Amino acid sequence: MRNFEYARAADIEQAIMLHARGSDTVFLAGGTTLLDLMKLDIMQPARVVDIHKLKLDQVEPLGDGRVRIGAMVSNTDLARHDHIRKHYPALSQALLSGASTQLRNKATTGGNVMQRVRCGYFRDGVSACNKRNPGSGCAAIEGLNRNVHAVLGGSQHCIAAHPSDMCVAMVAIGATIHLQGPKGRRDVPFADFHLLPGDTPWKEHALEAGEMITHITLDAPMPGSRSAYLKLRDRGSYQFALASSAVVVALDGNVVRDIRIALGGVTTKPWRAANAEAVMRGKPASEALIREAAATAMAGGQSYGQNGFKLMLGQQAVMRNLSLLMA
Structure with a gap:
C-alpha cells in the first residue's frame, strides 16, 4: 500500500x-x-x-410517507430497521442478500451507492480497462465475462456489471440522493446518479468535485403495494448476482394498477425496466403477460460470449419475482 x-x-x-x-x-x-x-x-x-464519525447514521420516517436515510447507516441497521422491513421489504431483502454479516455491519448506505465494479480486469491492475486506464480498451469484451459482466447498458468501452443489490431495490422504489460539497447542497434522482459507460466508462456517477452523499430519501410506498427482491447466483451466499430483480406492484383485484421493475447483475447500472412496466400496467395479471414483460425487460440485451446465458436468466429473475408477488 x-x-x-x-x-x-x-x-x-x-x-x-x-x-x-x-x-x-x-x-x-x-x-x-x-x-x-x-x-x-x-x-x-x-x-x-x-x-x-459523522452523525449521518439515522433512519427517519417522514410525515409524508417518505424515509430519510443517513449515508452512514450500516447495511445491517438499514436491513433490520422495523419501518424498512414493513414498508420496503424489497430493500431489506436486497441488503440481506449481499456480502456477509461482518461486511454488512461495516458497509454504509452511501458507500454501497458508491461501490465500484468487481470486474477482474479492472482489479488486476495490468489488463486493458478503460475504467482504470482510459483509452486502454476493455479486456472483458473478448475475455472471461461470465459472472460480473452485463448484457444490458454496456458499450464497446466497458461491460462491467454494477455490483450492488441495494441500489437495484432503491431504483425500483424510487429515491433521491442528497449531496453536499464546496458549492452547497443539491439533490439528484436516484435513477440518474449512476452513469452508463458509453464513451466515458471512468465516469461512474453524477458526483461533482468535492461532493459527498449525506442522505438518501426513499419515495413513499406505492399505495396498496407489495414488493420483493430476487437474486439468482451460483451459490446461496456471499456471491454477486448473476441476475436479480426488484419488483414493486399494486393490484386492483387482478389488474396491475401500478408497477416498478428493476434489474441487477445483467446491467451496467441499477436498471429501471420502464418498458416492461408499460407492458403490464393497467392489464389483468396472467402468466402470458408476465412472460411478455420479462422478455421486454431484457430487450436489446447483447451477449459477449460466456455471459450470453444472462439474456434468459434476466428474464427468469423477472418472471419468478412477478409470479411470487402475484400468486
Whole structure:
C-alpha cells in the first residue's frame, strides 16, 4: 500500500473542507471497497478523509410517507430497521442478500451507492480497462465475462456489471440522493446518479468535485403495494448476482394498477425496466403477460460470449419475482 495522508472529520463542513485541500482525496466511510482497492493499488489517493464519525447514521420516517436515510447507516441497521422491513421489504431483502454479516455491519448506505465494479480486469491492475486506464480498451469484451459482466447498458468501452443489490431495490422504489460539497447542497434522482459507460466508462456517477452523499430519501410506498427482491447466483451466499430483480406492484383485484421493475447483475447500472412496466400496467395479471414483460425487460440485451446465458436468466429473475408477488 502506498503512503497517504489521513484526517478524521468531526462534521460535514469539516469533511468537505478537508477534502478540498487537494484533488487526489477520497472519503472513507466503512472502507469495505476503498481499502481493498488501495491494497490492490487500483485506487491511489494522496489523502483519505475519514467520515465514519459523522452523525449521518439515522433512519427517519417522514410525515409524508417518505424515509430519510443517513449515508452512514450500516447495511445491517438499514436491513433490520422495523419501518424498512414493513414498508420496503424489497430493500431489506436486497441488503440481506449481499456480502456477509461482518461486511454488512461495516458497509454504509452511501458507500454501497458508491461501490465500484468487481470486474477482474479492472482489479488486476495490468489488463486493458478503460475504467482504470482510459483509452486502454476493455479486456472483458473478448475475455472471461461470465459472472460480473452485463448484457444490458454496456458499450464497446466497458461491460462491467454494477455490483450492488441495494441500489437495484432503491431504483425500483424510487429515491433521491442528497449531496453536499464546496458549492452547497443539491439533490439528484436516484435513477440518474449512476452513469452508463458509453464513451466515458471512468465516469461512474453524477458526483461533482468535492461532493459527498449525506442522505438518501426513499419515495413513499406505492399505495396498496407489495414488493420483493430476487437474486439468482451460483451459490446461496456471499456471491454477486448473476441476475436479480426488484419488483414493486399494486393490484386492483387482478389488474396491475401500478408497477416498478428493476434489474441487477445483467446491467451496467441499477436498471429501471420502464418498458416492461408499460407492458403490464393497467392489464389483468396472467402468466402470458408476465412472460411478455420479462422478455421486454431484457430487450436489446447483447451477449459477449460466456455471459450470453444472462439474456434468459434476466428474464427468469423477472418472471419468478412477478409470479411470487402475484400468486
